[in-house]
Amino acid sequence: MKKIPVILDGDPGHDDAIAWVLAKGSQKMDILGVTSVCGNQTIEKTTYNARRICTLIGLDAPMAMGRLRPLISEPIIAPTVHGESGLDGPALPEPAYPLLEMDAVTLMAKLLEESQEPVTLIPTGPLTNVAALLLAYPELKSKIARISLMGGGVQYGNWTPAAEFNILVDPEAADVVFSSGIPIIMAGLDVTEKAMIFPEDFERIRALGNPVAVIVAEWLEFFYQFHRSLGYEGAPVHDAVAVAALLKPEIMESQDLYVQVETAGDFCKGATVADFNGVLGKAPNAKVLMGIDRQAFVDLLVEAIGTYGEGKA
Amino acid sequence: MKRIPVIIDCDPGVDDTAALLLAYQMPELDIRAVTTVAGNVGVDKTTNNAKKVRKIMGADFPIYRGADKPMFRPLVTAAEFHGADGFGGVEMPVPDDVIPEEKAWDAIYRIAKECEGELVLIAVGPMTNVGIALAKYKELPKLLKKIVIMGGAAIGGNVTPAAEFNIYVDPEAADMMFCCGVPVHMCGLDVTLQAYATKEELEQIAALGTPQAKLFCDVLQNGLKKYLSWGKKGVALHDPAAVLYTAYPELFTAEEAGVRVETKGPLTLGKTVTDLYSDKQFDDHNAFVVTGVDREKFLQKVYDLMEKYAKAE
Numbered sequence: 001m002k003k004i005p006v007i008l009d010g011d012p013g014h015d016d017a018i019a020w021v022l023a024k025g026s027q028k029m030d031i032l033g034v035t036s037v038c039g040n041q042t043i044e045k046t047t048y049n050a051r052r053i054c055t056l057i058g059l060d061a062p063m064a065m066g067r068l069r070p071l072i073s074e075p076i077i078a079p080t081v082h083g084e085s086g087l088d089g090p091a092l093p094e095p096a097y098p099l100l101e102m103d104a105v106t107l108m109a110k111l112l113e114e115s116q117e118p119v120t121l122i123p124t125g126p127l128t129n130v131a132a133l134l135l136a137y138p139e140l141k142s143k144i145a146r147i148s149l150m151g152g153g154v155q156y157g158n159w160t161p162a163a164e165f166n167i168l169v170d171p172e173a174a175d176v177v178f179s180s181g182i183p184i185i186m187a188g189l190d191v192t193e194k195a196m197i198f199p200e201d202f203e204r205i206r207a208l209g210n211p212v213a214v215i216v217a218e219w220l221e222f223f224y225q226f227h228r229s230l231g232y233e234g235a236p237v238h239d240a241v242a243v244a245a246l247l248k249p250e251i252m253e254s255q256d257l258y259v260q261v262e263t264a265g266d267f268c269k270g271a272t273v274a275d276f277n278g279v280l281g282k283a284p285n286a287k288v289l290m291g292i293d294r295q296a297f298v299d300l301l302v303e304a305i306g307t308y309g310e311g312k313a
Numbered sequence: 314m315k316r317i318p319v320i321i322d323c324d325p326g327v328d329d330t331a332a333l334l335l336a337y338q339m340p341e342l343d344i345r346a347v348t349t350v351a352g353n354v355g356v357d358k359t360t361n362n363a364k365k366v367r368k369i370m371g372a373d374f375p376i377y378r379g380a381d382k383p384m385f386r387p388l389v390t391a392a393e394f395h396g397a398d399g400f401g402g403v404e405m406p407v408p409d410d411v412i413p414e415e416k417a418w419d420a421i422y423r424i425a426k427e428c429e430g431e432l433v434l435i436a437v438g439p440m441t442n443v444g445i446a447l448a449k450y451k452e453l454p455k456l457l458k459k460i461v462i463m464g465g466a467a468i469g470g471n472v473t474p475a476a477e478f479n480i481y482v483d484p485e486a487a488d489m490m491f492c493c494g495v496p497v498h499m500c501g502l503d504v505t506l507q508a509y510a511t512k513e514e515l516e517q518i519a520a521l522g523t524p525q526a527k528l529f530c531d532v533l534q535n536g537l538k539k540y541l542s543w544g545k546k547g548v549a550l551h552d553p554a555a556v557l558y559t560a561y562p563e564l565f566t567a568e569e570a571g572v573r574v575e576t577k578g579p580l581t582l583g584k585t586v587t588d589l590y591s592d593k594q595f596d597d598h599n600a601f602v603v604t605g606v607d608r609e610k611f612l613q614k615v616y617d618l619m620e621k622y623a624k625a626e
Contacts, residue, residue: 275474
């Protein structure tokens with residue numbers, strides 16, 4: 001089966017890390033490159049984390065670092081969710097693969113230019129790099145097959161009542177992406193809070209026994225601590241849904257909607273505004289994921305993590 | 314039975330007309346006054362329409378004229394939906410009754426004082442009169458038992474993708490109301506779009522044969538056509554939902570939540586931002602968001618109330 005050519009762009013982050021474990025482990029994606037963005041932590045930390053994750057999972061793809069801050073807005077980081085390192089929890093291997101000198105955006109453009117076929121972008125952090133790419137290389141839009149992103153929520157937010165973290169961090173960038181005309185798959189809170197991994201699933205993953213499985217189980221443990229304090233019964237692995245949506249679209253429910261990003265306001269900055277009632281009469285610009293077969297999602301993760309080797313268990 | 318003293322603040326308006334027709338037959342409600350405001354059409358017309366409805370009902374509650382424009386903005390109307398005269402194209406002479414000079418906000422305060430903390434304010438137009446009353450009378454919040462509104466939406470909008478008409482017209486007044494300390498029960502689009510009447514159900518009411526039943530159905534015809542053309546099953550009984558909620562809350566589901574109104578965002582102006590589904594909560598849970606209705610029972614109640622006009626003859 002032909003692999004899907006993708007670029008992974010994220011701010012790892014526990015759920016970014018698990019998204020990338022899934023992307024590599026699925027063996028159905030041709031990962032052309034990896035880029036880091038500031039979000040869950042500073043760009044230095046997310047880049048270091050990205051490199052350690054790639055080393056852990058043997059992902060030796062071209063890798064470049066994103067800019068220091070969002071396009072216009074002030075940076076926001078999320079140490080309460082991901083810890084001071086941005087990826088607290090188990091010890092990880094030190095980076096074994098090089099970091100390119102070029103900017104993340106330059107690398108993305110180079111990979112798009114070199115690709116024979118359109119490439120799918122999978123941004124799981126703020127959309128800073130993707131927006132900069134679209135602004136700096138408008139001629140490459142046709143080389144982007146689609147953007148499967150984790151961000152937003154057409155019904156509610158998490159960092160504010162109206163806004164989800166990734167979109168709130170760089171709303172102007174998100175506006176560029178949603179206005180781009182490129183097909184968007186939106187894995188927002190509407191679906192990702194249903195992509196819940198329960199403690200019994202952690203054990204199922206740990207029991208796979210390989211080194212990646214053990215670390216993923218520990219990441220989930222860490223990620224769950226924060227969510228449990230908010231009353232969740234498991235860990236919503238937000239970012240992995242943006243990957244799963246490409247691997248197994250049949251396990252998702254979705255609604256095609258016209259979605260815009262609010263960039264200002266007292267309460268709504270960073271909100272993804274969907275036209276549910278067709279007030280504007282605009283054609284949909286996003287496939288908004290609204291539901292997921294949770295068990296199938298867990299099975300997909302388990303299967304992918306199993307490919308990292310036979311366990312001792 | 315202990316009756317609930319209410320003031321109905323409205324902008325008739327086709328569904329306002331339906332709401333008044335229903336409210337007058339509810340033994341649970343003691344209508345102390347109807348106050349009018351600019352909204353669906355200008356305040357001269359909404360006041361005239363209130364007089365027409367009062368006359369056809371044979372009611373004797375006082376009508377007080379309110380604001381002719383929002384607190385800080387020019388008026389936006391919805392004449393394309395409610396008809397140029399705001400009466401759904403129904404021709405009826407304006408009764409020549411003279412209404413008191415007292416302004417709506419002064420009447421609201423005076424009556425609230427007379428009711429010694431028992432008054433329920435039902436506001437089903439833009440919240441301008443409420444906002445002005447709060448601006449003028451600092452003691453007013455202590456005198457109101459609760460405020461029930463038709464307005465807003467936790468999800469979606471009808472005048473923009475994010476905002477419902479009544480809140481959009483005067484967002485500052487609406488935010489003043491939500492912040493005033495009186496619990497606000499919000500019957501927004503979340504519930505009112507569920508509280509629809511089909512063509513057949515309206516015909517059943519019309520078949521009651523009274524002038525009131527005829528008016529009820531006639532004013533809603535234009536709206537019915539629009540809703541059906543949008544692919545909906547019937548015409549939303551927005552304002553009747555708020556009136557019935559006041560007397561029959563058991564037909565509805567409501568959840569306590571924090572609500573604020575966006576007054577600055579370019580895309581989200583007039584959005585009622587709730588923390589109903591969000592991890593991030595507002596400091597204050599100032600409202601109850603009505604999210605559901607038992608439509609069958611609701612419509613039965615509407616029919617039963619309209620039937621009383623026939624029995625009275």
